[in-house]
Amino acid sequence: MRSGREPARELIARLASEFTELPGGVTSIGDGPLDWPGYEDQLTRATERTGEREAVVCGVAVIGGTTTVVVAFEFGFLGGSLGTRTGTLIEQAFSHARSLHLPVVSLVMTGGSRMQEGTPTLLQLQRIARQIALTREAGLPHIAVLRDPTTGGGWATLGAGADVVLGLRGAQVGFAGSRVRPPGYSVTQQFAAGLVDQLVPPDELRLRLERWLQLVTTPATEAEVPQALGASTLPETGWEAVQRARAPGRPRAAAYLGAYFDWHEPISGDRCGGVDSGVLCGFGHRNGTTVAYAAQCGSATRPAGFRTAARLVRLADRLGIPVLTLVDTPGAANDAAAEKAGVGAAIADMFTAVASARVPVTTLLIGEGGSGGALAFAAPDRLWATPDSYLAVISPELAAAILKRDPSQVRATADQLRLRPQDLAELGIAQLAQATDQATAM
Structure with missing residues (x-):
C-alpha cells in the first residue's frame, strides 16, 4: 500500500x-x-x-x-x-x-x-x-x-x-x-x-x-501566565539585564512550552512559501483545555515567523482559543533577504492580528525584547516580564552608535533606556512574573 x-x-x-x-x-x-x-x-x-x-x-x-x-x-x-x-x-x-x-x-x-x-x-x-x-x-x-x-x-x-x-x-x-x-x-x-x-x-x-x-474543541477561558524558569532576583543595572537576557544558558521558549503544557501540537509555515525555525507556533493542552501559543526562540525574527504567528493568532481567535505569546528576540531580521520578503509588512500583520484579537492574549517576556520585532508579539495590557529579560526601543550598542556616543558609554546607555524588568513595571508597561520554586532556589 x-x-x-x-x-x-x-x-x-x-x-x-x-x-x-x-x-x-x-x-x-x-x-x-x-x-x-x-x-x-x-x-x-x-x-x-x-x-x-x-x-x-x-x-x-x-x-x-x-x-x-x-x-x-x-x-x-x-x-x-x-x-x-x-x-x-x-x-x-x-x-x-x-x-x-x-x-x-x-x-x-x-x-x-x-x-x-x-x-x-x-x-x-x-x-x-x-x-x-x-x-x-x-x-x-x-x-x-x-x-x-x-x-x-x-x-x-x-x-x-x-x-x-x-x-x-x-x-x-x-x-x-x-x-x-x-x-x-x-x-x-x-x-x-x-x-x-x-x-x-x-x-x-x-x-x-x-x-x-x-x-x-476545548478552548480555555484565558492563558495563565507561565512562571519564570530562570533567575529569581532582579538585575541591578540595565547592562546586567541585557547580559542576563543574552546568556546562553537562560531558559528558552522550548523549556517554557514544555513546563506549561501537558502536551502540544505545532503548526508550521506562513502559507506564503516561508518557514522561520526561530518561531514556534501551535496549540497546547493544559489542565484539560487548549491554549494557542506563538513563541520567539531568541533569534532575529524573519518575515515568515511574523506571518506564521499572525496566522496562529487569527486562527485561535476564530476558534475562541486564548493565546500565549513568548517574547525573546534581539529584533526583527533586517538583512536584504528579510527586506525583500517584506519584513515591515509582516511585522504590521502581527501587530494587527494581536490588536484585533477578541480572545485574551497573554505575553511573557522571557529574554531579549528588541524593539518592534519583540513588541509585535506582545499584548498591550497583558504583558509580564521575567527577571532575566529586558524590553527596549533599541539595543544599548545601537543606541550609543546612533547618538554618536563613545563605545564606553554603552553600559550607561543601557541604564538610561530603563529596560530592566523592574523599570518596565514602574513605567506601567509590564508586570513582574513570579518565579518557580526551582528558580527561587537558584
Missing part, C-alpha cells in the same frame, strides 16, 4: 470508533453534463470496483471521543476526481457540520477535477470554497489530511484551504499532478515551503487526529 492509499471506508474504520454516513447520497448514474462518450460505463465500472457511487464518502464520525464530520475521498472511483455530484456531497457534508456545530475532517486523495464533465465540474471548486468560507465564518475548525495523491482542485481548496494541514509522509501533493508535470511535488517539499503544518506517518494518523480534534 502506498502512503495512505486505502479505500475510504477502510480508512474511516481505522480512524473512527463510530461512523454514520450522511443521507442524500447519489442514487442514479447518467452521462454527465457533457454526454461524454462512454462516461456512463466508466461510472458503472467504478461503482462495481469500489462499491461506491461517487468519489467521496461523507458522514458523522467519532474520532478519539470527538464527534466530527468526515469527508473521505475514494481514489478507486475515477481517481478520486471531483465531479458535479462530488461537489453536491461535499456541500451537504459541510452544511451538516454547521447545522450540528461540528468540526470537519477532510481525508483528501484526488487527482483533480473530472474532465469528462468539463467546465461544470471546474465550478465545483467555487462551490467547495464557499462551504469552507461559511464554515470558517461559523467558527468551526477544518482539518485536512493530505493523502497520496492530493493534486489539482482538491489541493487548492480542501487541502491548502484548511485551518490545519496534516500531510502523510510520502504523498504527492501539488497543484499539478505527475501526468502534467512529472515527477510531481512531494508533501515534504510543501512542508519545507510552509504550506503544510505537520508530516505524519500513516500509522500515526489516528493519534494525531485525536489530539488535534481535542485541541480545537
Whole structure:
C-alpha cells in the first residue's frame, strides 16, 4: 500500500470508533453534463470496483471521543476526481457540520477535477470554497489530511484551504499532478515551503487526529501566565539585564512550552512559501483545555515567523482559543533577504492580528525584547516580564552608535533606556512574573 492509499471506508474504520454516513447520497448514474462518450460505463465500472457511487464518502464520525464530520475521498472511483455530484456531497457534508456545530475532517486523495464533465465540474471548486468560507465564518475548525495523491482542485481548496494541514509522509501533493508535470511535488517539499503544518506517518494518523480534534474543541477561558524558569532576583543595572537576557544558558521558549503544557501540537509555515525555525507556533493542552501559543526562540525574527504567528493568532481567535505569546528576540531580521520578503509588512500583520484579537492574549517576556520585532508579539495590557529579560526601543550598542556616543558609554546607555524588568513595571508597561520554586532556589 502506498502512503495512505486505502479505500475510504477502510480508512474511516481505522480512524473512527463510530461512523454514520450522511443521507442524500447519489442514487442514479447518467452521462454527465457533457454526454461524454462512454462516461456512463466508466461510472458503472467504478461503482462495481469500489462499491461506491461517487468519489467521496461523507458522514458523522467519532474520532478519539470527538464527534466530527468526515469527508473521505475514494481514489478507486475515477481517481478520486471531483465531479458535479462530488461537489453536491461535499456541500451537504459541510452544511451538516454547521447545522450540528461540528468540526470537519477532510481525508483528501484526488487527482483533480473530472474532465469528462468539463467546465461544470471546474465550478465545483467555487462551490467547495464557499462551504469552507461559511464554515470558517461559523467558527468551526477544518482539518485536512493530505493523502497520496492530493493534486489539482482538491489541493487548492480542501487541502491548502484548511485551518490545519496534516500531510502523510510520502504523498504527492501539488497543484499539478505527475501526468502534467512529472515527477510531481512531494508533501515534504510543501512542508519545507510552509504550506503544510505537520508530516505524519500513516500509522500515526489516528493519534494525531485525536489530539488535534481535542485541541480545537476545548478552548480555555484565558492563558495563565507561565512562571519564570530562570533567575529569581532582579538585575541591578540595565547592562546586567541585557547580559542576563543574552546568556546562553537562560531558559528558552522550548523549556517554557514544555513546563506549561501537558502536551502540544505545532503548526508550521506562513502559507506564503516561508518557514522561520526561530518561531514556534501551535496549540497546547493544559489542565484539560487548549491554549494557542506563538513563541520567539531568541533569534532575529524573519518575515515568515511574523506571518506564521499572525496566522496562529487569527486562527485561535476564530476558534475562541486564548493565546500565549513568548517574547525573546534581539529584533526583527533586517538583512536584504528579510527586506525583500517584506519584513515591515509582516511585522504590521502581527501587530494587527494581536490588536484585533477578541480572545485574551497573554505575553511573557522571557529574554531579549528588541524593539518592534519583540513588541509585535506582545499584548498591550497583558504583558509580564521575567527577571532575566529586558524590553527596549533599541539595543544599548545601537543606541550609543546612533547618538554618536563613545563605545564606553554603552553600559550607561543601557541604564538610561530603563529596560530592566523592574523599570518596565514602574513605567506601567509590564508586570513582574513570579518565579518557580526551582528558580527561587537558584
